Amino acid sequence: EIVERVGAQQPKIFSSIATRAASTAQIITQVLQVDASEINFDSKLYTFDVAELENYIKSLSNQIQNIIIFGHNGALTDFANQFGTITFDKDRNPTKSAVVLEATPSGYVFHSRVNP
Numbered sequence: 001e002i003v004e005r006v007g008a009q010q011p012k013i014f015s016s017i018a019t020r021a022a023s024t025a026q027i028i029t030q031v032l033q034v035d036a037s038e039i040n041f042d043s044k045l046y047t048f049d050v051a052e053l054e055n056y057i058k059s060l061s062n063q064i065q066n067i068i069i070f071g072h073n074g075a076l077t078d079f080a081n082q083f084g085t086i087t088f089d090k091d092r093n094p095t096k097s098a099v100v101l102e103a104t105p106s107g108y109v110f111h112s113r114v115n116p
Helices: 002-006 019-032 050-058 073-084
Strands: 013-016 066-072 096-106 106-114
Touching: 002 106, 013 019, 013 050, 050 073, 066 073
Parallel strands: 013 066
Antiparallel strands: 066 096, 096 106
16 A cells, blocks of 8 residues: 555655564565665654654655655554545554655645554
8 A cells, every 4th residue: 555655756764763663664565676775764763652643744855746654543543534535444444554645845744654
């Protein structure tokens, strides 16, 4: 599903330092044929707070066309529910999630939330 969402443009990958998020990010790099050394591990993504996640995303350069963020279900699901068009139930989703963002001239827009 992630491959379909990002298309031909190689994404910039950001991940929480949490073991499950990091290992999932590494698996996805294999699927996308991206070198695992390209993953940007950041302790700031070890958050369960949607406002912190939103601020993190706003701090990224909108020169990056596609971004995938691996982190904690609570913050990512809240982010997807706040900025997306589909509502996700945190209690029925896995404890890990990924969000795909797309750059626009005015900043990043939520593209999709996936269960890797």
